Amino acid sequence: MEGAVDGLAALFAVLVSEGDAVAYADPYYPSYHCMTLMSRAEEILLPSLAERGFLPDLDAVPGETWDRVKVLILNYPNNPTGAQAPREFLERAIELAHEHRFVIVQDFAYAGLGVRNQQISILSLPDAFDVTVEVCSLSKMYAMAGWRAGFIAGNDDIVSHVKQYHYQMGSMVTGNVQDAGTVALQSDQECVAELASRYALRRQIVADGLRDAGLDVFDSDGGIYAWVHAPEGLTGERFADLLLERAAVAALPGTCFGKVGVDYVRFSLLKSEDQLREAVRRIAAVL
Secondary structure, eight states, rough: OOHHHHHHHHHHHHEEEEEEEEEEEEEOHHHHHHHHTTTOOEEEEEEEEEEGGGGGOGSSHHHHHHHHHEEEESSOOOTTOOOOOOOHHHHHHHHHHHHOOOEEEEEEETTTBHHHHHHOOOOSSSGGGEEEEEEEHHHHOOOOOSOOEEEEEEEEHHHHHHHHHHHHHHHHHHHHHHHHHHHHHHHHHHHHHHHHHHHHHHHHHHHHHHHHOOOOOOOOOBBSEEHHHHHHHOHHHHHHHHHHHHHHOOOOEGGGSSSSGEEEEEOOOOOHHHHHHHHHHHHHHOO
C-alpha cells in the first residue's frame, strides 16, 4: 500500500457511499474531512475537548446518530493533539460498532511513538476483528517518509475488498521498499523506541520552554507534534501569523484541523533539538 493516506482512500472507496455518515473526532487529520466531502457523505464531528484529554465522549452521541454512522475513524496517537486512547475507550468503540453495525478505521500512523506508554493496537482487543481495520504507515515509526509504504490489517472481508480495489486503482510499492519494510517490521523494534525517545526529548524542550513563557501546552502522550493554546485574546490563526511575522517561526493554526482547534496552534517536532530551542527562544521573546 502506497502509504497510510492511500490506504484511507481505498477504505473510503469500498466502505463509504453517497449519503453515508462518517464520524471522527474534532480536531482531526484534514484528509478525513476531504475524503468525506469527496464521497458526498455526511460528516459527524465528535468534539474532543481539553477537559477530556482531547478524547471524544462516545457515550454523548445519541443512539440514533450511531445508527446512521457507516464508519468511525479513530486516530491515536492523534494528529494534531498527540492524545492517546486508553484501552477502555477503544473497548467502548468496539461495543458501539457491534451494537450499531458500523466499521471502525483506526489510523495508526504514529504507532510506537508514545512518550510514557505506547498506544495499544485496537486489533489486540476482543471482538475487534469483527468490526475493525487498522491503517499503518512505515513513514513515521521507521522514518521512511517519502518511500510511501504502509499496510491495512484487520477484518478479512474489508481487507479483501480493499485488495481488489487497490489491484485495479493503485500501483505496487517498489520491491526494494517492500524489502526494507519487511526488515523493519521483523526487527527488534529498538529503532522505533530510539525514535520515540528522541521525539519525547524534543516535546519536552518545546513544552517546557513554552510553559515557562506562559503558554498552555497539552501534556500529550504520543505523536510528533505539540498542541498549544494561543495566548489570551488571540485566536490560533492570529497567533500563528504573529509568530511567522515577528519570530520567523512556523506553526499551523488549529483551524486547519477543525472547529475545536480555533484557539490552538500545532508545532512540529521534526526539527533538531537546537533548532527547537531556538524556536522556543524566539517565541518567548515575542511574548
